[in-house]
Every structure is written in structure tokens, then in C-alpha cells.
Amino acid sequence: MSLFKKVGKNIESLRAEKGFSLDKVVEEMNNRGATLTVEIFKEIEEGKWSLSLPFFHHLGEILECKNDDFMIGVEDEKSLLEMARESMGELSEEEELFFDEIQTIIEVLIAQEKLYKGELDIMKPGLWKYTHNMPNPLLKPV
Numbered sequence: 001m002s003l004f005k006k007v008g009k010n011i012e013s014l015r016a017e018k019g020f021s022l023d024k025v026v027e028e029m030n031n032r033g034a035t036l037t038v039e040i041f042k043e044i045e046e047g048k049w050s051l052s053l054p055f056f057h058h059l060g061e062i063l064e065c066k067n068d069d070f071m072i073g074v075e076d077e078k079s080l081l082e083m084a085r086e087s088m089g090e091l092s093e094e095e096e097l098f099f100d101e102i103q104t105i106i107e108v109l110i111a112q113e114k115l116y117k118g119e120l121d122i123m124k125p126g127l128w129k130y131t132h133n134m135p136n137p138l139l140k141p142v
Contacts, residue, residue, distance in 0.1 A: 003083075005047030006074045011059065012045040014070070018063050025062060032058045053109070067113075079103050 015025055022038045029036050034055070043049055056067045081099040085091060091099070 008045045008047035010070050028062045
């Protein structure tokens with residue numbers, strides 16, 4: 001099962017577990033600035049959409065769960081580069097660099113979230129390469 005399908009199934013399970021109808025979740029998400037329809041949310045639960053961090057944040061608030069709850073069962077997924085190679089075939093050097101950079105950004109965001117939650121020690125070997133001299137993607141100059 002693909003990453004998106006696993007996440008979609010987790011969303012569907014959490015929604016049902018909390019007793020929310022599709023209509024109610026869509027209404028609550030739209031109250032937070034989304035532009036969803038019930039049909040689109042069904043497709044999200046079927047794993048047909050790639051989702052953003054703000055989406056998970058708002059859905060987590062609505063369902064009263066953590067972002068990690070949406071990711072149950074997806075820890076051992078392939079890297080973004082491996083998935084791109086499988087779906088797109090042979091990649092150019094530029095495309096490989098692009099997917100590798102995106103993978104690094106994802107790893108940085110995960111590490112930053114764990115640091116913020118106090119779940120990760122900054123001195124842990126290997127983490128420094130992700131945090132040293134990297135701009136914080138959550139902060140923008142004013």
C-alpha cells in the first residue's frame with residue numbers, strides 16, 4: 001500500500017473513531033481556511049492527494065490527535081527519490097538532485113519537530129548535518 005493510501009486510511013479511521021461525519025470534518029476544515037468538498041475529502045481518505053503540514057495541523061486540532069497518529073504504519077517507507085524512480089523511470093541528474101533535496105528538507109522538518117517536542121538530542125550523531133547552516137523553513141524575514 002502506498003504512503004498516501006496508508007495516511008488516507010489513518011485519516012478515515014481517526015475520523016470514524018472520533019465520530020465525525022465527512023460533512024462535519026469538511027465544514028471544520030473550511031472554517032480554518034481550507035476549500036474542501038466532501039468529494040475531495042473522500043479522495044484524501046482514498047490516498048489520492050498529497051497533503052500539507054498545515055492540513056495535518058488543522059485536521060489534528062479537529063480530531064484532537066497528534067500528527068504522528070496520521071503516520072501510523074508509514075515509518076519504513078521508501079525515500080522520495082526511490083518512489084520517484086519507480087513512478088517516473090530513469091531520472092536526470094537534475095531530477096535526482098531535486099528529489100534528494102526535498103528528502104533532506106523532509107528529514108530536517110521531522111528532526112526540528114522532534115527537537116521542539118524534546119524527543120531528540122541535538123548532539124545525537126548524524127543530526128548535526130540536518131540542523132547546521134540550514135535556514136529554518138518555518139521562519140521568514142519580515
